[in-house]
Amino acid sequence: MSSNAYTQLEKRFARMGALGEAAGMLHWDMAAVMPEGGHESRAEQLATINVIAHEMLTSAETGDLLALAGEGGLDEWQRANLREMKRVHTHATALSPDLVEASTKARAACEKTWREARPKGDFKLVLPRLQAVLDLTREAAAAKAEKLDLSPYDALMDEFEPGARAADITPIFDDYAAFLPDFLGRVLEHQKRQVPIVYPKGPFSIESQKKLGEKLMATIGFDFHHGRLDTSLHPFCGGTPDDVRITTRYNEEQFADAMMGVVHETGHAMYERGLPVAWRRQPVGQARGMALHESQSLIVEMQAARSLAFCRYLSPLLSETYPGNGAAFAPDNLARFYTRVEPGFIRVSADEVTYPAHVILRYRLEQALVAGDLKLPDLPAAWNAGMKQLLDLTVTSDREGCLQDIHWFDGAFGYFPCYSLGAMTAAQFFAAAIDAEPGIPAAIERGDFAPLIGWLRVNVHGRASSLSSPEIIRAATGKPLDAGVFRRHLERRYLNA
Amino acid sequence: MSSNAYTQLEKRFARMGALGEAAGMLHWDMAAVMPEGGHESRAEQLATINVIAHEMLTSAETGDLLALAGEGGLDEWQRANLREMKRVHTHATALSPDLVEASTKARAACEKTWREARPKGDFKLVLPRLQAVLDLTREAAAAKAEKLDLSPYDALMDEFEPGARAADITPIFDDYAAFLPDFLGRVLEHQKRQVPIVYPKGPFSIESQKKLGEKLMATIGFDFHHGRLDTSLHPFCGGTPDDVRITTRYNEEQFADAMMGVVHETGHAMYERGLPVAWRRQPVGQARGMALHESQSLIVEMQAARSLAFCRYLSPLLSETYPGNGAAFAPDNLARFYTRVEPGFIRVSADEVTYPAHVILRYRLEQALVAGDLKLPDLPAAWNAGMKQLLDLTVTSDREGCLQDIHWFDGAFGYFPCYSLGAMTAAQFFAAAIDAEPGIPAAIERGDFAPLIGWLRVNVHGRASSLSSPEIIRAATGKPLDAGVFRRHLERRYLNA
Numbered sequence: 001m002s003s004n005a006y007t008q009l010e011k012r013f014a015r016m017g018a019l020g021e022a023a024g025m026l027h028w029d030m031a032a033v034m035p036e037g038g039h040e041s042r043a044e045q046l047a048t049i050n051v052i053a054h055e056m057l058t059s060a061e062t063g064d065l066l067a068l069a070g071e072g073g074l075d076e077w078q079r080a081n082l083r084e085m086k087r088v089h090t091h092a093t094a095l096s097p098d099l100v101e102a103s104t105k106a107r108a109a110c111e112k113t114w115r116e117a118r119p120k121g122d123f124k125l126v127l128p129r130l131q132a133v134l135d136l137t138r139e140a141a142a143a144k145a146e147k148l149d150l151s152p153y154d155a156l157m158d159e160f161e162p163g164a165r166a167a168d169i170t171p172i173f174d175d176y177a178a179f180l181p182d183f184l185g186r187v188l189e190h191q192k193r194q195v196p197i198v199y200p201k202g203p204f205s206i207e208s209q210k211k212l213g214e215k216l217m218a219t220i221g222f223d224f225h226h227g228r229l230d231t232s233l234h235p236f237c238g239g240t241p242d243d244v245r246i247t248t249r250y251n252e253e254q255f256a257d258a259m260m261g262v263v264h265e266t267g268h269a270m271y272e273r274g275l276p277v278a279w280r281r282q283p284v285g286q287a288r289g290m291a292l293h294e295s296q297s298l299i300v301e302m303q304a305a306r307s308l309a310f311c312r313y314l315s316p317l318l319s320e321t322y323p324g325n326g327a328a329f330a331p332d333n334l335a336r337f338y339t340r341v342e343p344g345f346i347r348v349s350a351d352e353v354t355y356p357a358h359v360i361l362r363y364r365l366e367q368a369l370v371a372g373d374l375k376l377p378d379l380p381a382a383w384n385a386g387m388k389q390l391l392d393l394t395v396t397s398d399r400e401g402c403l404q405d406i407h408w409f410d411g412a413f414g415y416f417p418c419y420s421l422g423a424m425t426a427a428q429f430f431a432a433a434i435d436a437e438p439g440i441p442a443a444i445e446r447g448d449f450a451p452l453i454g455w456l457r458v459n460v461h462g463r464a465s466s467l468s469s470p471e472i473i474r475a476a477t478g479k480p481l482d483a484g485v486f487r488r489h490l491e492r493r494y495l496n497a
Numbered sequence: 498m499s500s501n502a503y504t505q506l507e508k509r510f511a512r513m514g515a516l517g518e519a520a521g522m523l524h525w526d527m528a529a530v531m532p533e534g535g536h537e538s539r540a541e542q543l544a545t546i547n548v549i550a551h552e553m554l555t556s557a558e559t560g561d562l563l564a565l566a567g568e569g570g571l572d573e574w575q576r577a578n579l580r581e582m583k584r585v586h587t588h589a590t591a592l593s594p595d596l597v598e599a600s601t602k603a604r605a606a607c608e609k610t611w612r613e614a615r616p617k618g619d620f621k622l623v624l625p626r627l628q629a630v631l632d633l634t635r636e637a638a639a640a641k642a643e644k645l646d647l648s649p650y651d652a653l654m655d656e657f658e659p660g661a662r663a664a665d666i667t668p669i670f671d672d673y674a675a676f677l678p679d680f681l682g683r684v685l686e687h688q689k690r691q692v693p694i695v696y697p698k699g700p701f702s703i704e705s706q707k708k709l710g711e712k713l714m715a716t717i718g719f720d721f722h723h724g725r726l727d728t729s730l731h732p733f734c735g736g737t738p739d740d741v742r743i744t745t746r747y748n749e750e751q752f753a754d755a756m757m758g759v760v761h762e763t764g765h766a767m768y769e770r771g772l773p774v775a776w777r778r779q780p781v782g783q784a785r786g787m788a789l790h791e792s793q794s795l796i797v798e799m800q801a802a803r804s805l806a807f808c809r810y811l812s813p814l815l816s817e818t819y820p821g822n823g824a825a826f827a828p829d830n831l832a833r834f835y836t837r838v839e840p841g842f843i844r845v846s847a848d849e850v851t852y853p854a855h856v857i858l859r860y861r862l863e864q865a866l867v868a869g870d871l872k873l874p875d876l877p878a879a880w881n882a883g884m885k886q887l888l889d890l891t892v893t894s895d896r897e898g899c900l901q902d903i904h905w906f907d908g909a910f911g912y913f914p915c916y917s918l919g920a921m922t923a924a925q926f927f928a929a930a931i932d933a934e935p936g937i938p939a940a941i942e943r944g945d946f947a948p949l950i951g952w953l954r955v956n957v958h959g960r961a962s963s964l965s966s967p968e969i970i971r972a973a974t975g976k977p978l979d980a981g982v983f984r985r986h987l988e989r990r991y992l993n994a
Contacts, residue, residue, distance in 0.1 A: 038740030
């Protein structure tokens with residue numbers, strides 16, 4: 001009886017999973033190829049799919065089946081699947097269908113206006129739409145907080161990274177904010193004493209950059225039979241595990257950002273593609289959470305691809321693609337280039353050392369916005385004050401300030417901490433992978449990612465959502481998340497310490 | 498109460514409409530950009546969306562609301578919308594879920610075998626599977642016939658072109674079959690006396706062809722703010738009215754087919770884009786039927802773009818794109834090229850004069866198959882006899898005979914007549930448009946499609962499904978479909994008569 005209930009639940013969740021995949025493809029299309037005029041009808045399509053999936057998840061039948069289904073007779077993965085079903089059900093039943101539909105529409109409208117406001121640095125243009133998004137987000141946070149017995153902000157984070165709690169994160173981030181000023185000063189001093197970086201000379205055609213990106217994707221192990229590389233304003237990894245769509249954006253003046261952006265998204269793509277085929281479209285078969293997802297992009301980008309070992313592989317490849325840049329493409333110059341530290345305004349261009357400062361700023365601001373302690377019209381000023389305090393930088397346009405990221409304008413509050421949790425987790429996974437497979441750095445130097453990806457397949461990707469993030473980290477590395485591993489990685493890389 | 502029922506129906510159908518749009522976008526993606534490995538999960542996504550929409554349409558709640566909803570208090574378009582809701586509901590509920598499932602499976606299996614049988618010209622290989630499809634189609638036709646009070650064949654046609662009846666079509670097609678032999682002989686004689694066609698020299702880069710296609714799309718009035726041009730194996734017009742996606746395929750040896758293919762699909766696109774915004778995603782807001790849709794592609798392609806007037810506009814454009822082809826791009830040479838007549842075996846390559854013969858052959862055969870008067874093992878012989886009679890051609894392989902089109906093998910019986918009804922309707926619309934706006938030919942010569950498209954917007958596109966096709970034709974042209982208009986168009990164009 002209860003295992004029959006489980007079987008019926010699997011069927012229901014398979015439908016919801018297929019709807020989720022459809023929505024994922026439509027999101028990719030919207031960002032990568034859709035003409036401007038398609039926004040309104042796309043919003044209707046996405047709202048309809050989301051509402052139907054939400055109704056299916058929150059229906060009385062699903063609730064009854066979940067109440068009925070026991071773990072008896074289920075194997076380990078089925079039990080984990082049932083737990084995940086219950087988790088997403090709890091999140092979903094906290095919100096009314098009207099609230100879900102209103103949020104979806106408000107976010108689509110806000111995102112569209114943001115695309116207009118950002119290049120102009122015109123925060124006021126998008127303010128009313130962002131206010132609508134924030135109001136609905138606060139309403140959702142309150143509803144979830146009650147259901148999950150969490151604070152509103154924790155309730156929002158829990159959707160992106162199950163189990164993430166401000167009480168655990170705040171001390172880690174406060175420590176980093178305290179560690180940063182002195183460390184950053186020493187890194188900048190150390191950097192000054194190094195040979196100056198030689199920069200390659202362009203222009204670098206978009207076509208050549210795309211080919212280079214695809215070459216590196218193949219090197220890392222991306223399967224083009226099951227995915228594509230395209231262009232969008234905000235690079236992302238979307239689609240489905242069997243059809244992974246990553247995007248980047250190009251600048252003909254320099255290729256370095258797009259190239260490393262592609263490497264980063266490829267890390268995400270490898271995670272999606274490595275999820276267990278037997279559990280496609282089931283809750284337990286999904287990637288665990290956004291922090292763990294970010295750990296997979298950052299282990300490939302930050303830990304592997306910005307290492308001196310990988311720069312030795314890159315060097316001849318770049319010389320072949322862009323001849324006449326011998327000195328710029330020398331491995332140690334490339335490594336210095338790809339690990340140069342320079343405090344700046346833009347999160348996505350930030351180096352590994354200052355990146356957490358961008359996240360900490362957003363983490364603090366979005367907590368205040370959700371709590372109601374900060375009003376939206378005051379956001380630009382609060383942002384600019386935070387940048388001054390954390391990185392000693394003076395923001396002169398909201399284009400380089402609070403308008404730079406899509407997240408809030410798309411309703412994603414509680415997401416930002418995942419980036420730096422991911423960076424710290426990546427450092428810990430990489431150290432554990434090398435402990436287990438000492439040949440990994442030498443393989444990376446040969447452009448062979450198979451040992452690293454193989455370790456991740458077993459220890460992270462293949463586990464999907466069968467364990468919690470802390471359980472995955474502990475099972476893979478033998479201990480809970482230890483931010484000290486990240487700091488030691490930074491000290492080794494940036495101070496040769 | 499009954500108008501409340503209508504309001505609820507509008508909400509339900511808006512959801513189904515949004516799901517239909519989502520499926521349309523996913524189909525476009527599958528044909529235009531999806532990597533091979535995405536097929537299995539895409540099939541799951543589409544099946545899920547289709548099943549959900551079908552369940553919504555055939556649910557007891559929808560049936561109850563349709564029974565309850567009266568026309569009192571509704572305006573003209575709302576009444577038409579209610580009629581359309583009832584029509585699609587009747588079609589959907591006429592078949593048992595078991596029959597729908599059996600048909601879907603039989604068609605998928607048959608189509609797969611057909612892909613193997615066609616290149617070999619091996620009809621016997623696919624015969625058992627086609628028999629299964631035909632048996633189920635006849636069962637479906639009988640079920641729909643009873644529900645719709647139509648003959649089985651009319652019931653099948655009604656799904657593709659609502660209101661199409663064999664009693665109206667047969668005399669029109671018989672007349673054309675009688676007119677054709679003598680007319681074709683005269684056309685071929687006339688053609689022999691003309692200056693030989695000069696063919697342009699390539700190669701023609703894909704990039705230049707795409708630019709040319711986009712230029713012509715813009716000329717016709719395609720709104721790139723609401724649509725795109727892409728590439729797929731089989732050209733089509735998909736997407737949604739607010740985001741029309743047309744595709745073509747390129748051949749670097751010659752540009753003429755891709756170019757005219759783009760013009761053809763642009764005609765379809767203009768229809769979709771011209772549907773009334775207020776009725777998006779409602780049944781009454783959809784394009785009327787396949788014959789009327791084909792009339793919109795053919796009025797742009799056959800009536801407008803293959804005219805000498807348009808060739809005068811094309812001439813300098815082509816000379817600029819592909820220099821050194823002066824003689825080939827002279828307007829009268831272009832016009833002769835784009836109106837050359839040559840009887841052949843393949844429908845999709847047929848010219849305007851012989852195309853109806855291909856359709857009439859299929860129309861007669863599929864009627865006999867559905868009626869049970871023709872047995873499938875006798876189909877090849879009957880096909881070949883028909884080709885001999887209609888076009889005096891001797892079929893030597895079923896590859897170029899009854900295996901050439903996917904339609905029957907995919908279960909689409911009753912679709913073929915739409916092609917030639919579309920061609921005849923296009924001729925009648927074009928004549929009526931010129932009667933109303935005598936400046937249309939001169940405008941086309943200047944590359945100005947606004948007067949023609951403006952007339953179509955009001956008289957065809959904007960009417961969507963608020964009237965039946967015969968009503969639209971009568972309202973727009975003052976009389977029912979009159980095949981004589983098409984014959985006179987052919988006489989003028991092909992005999993200068």
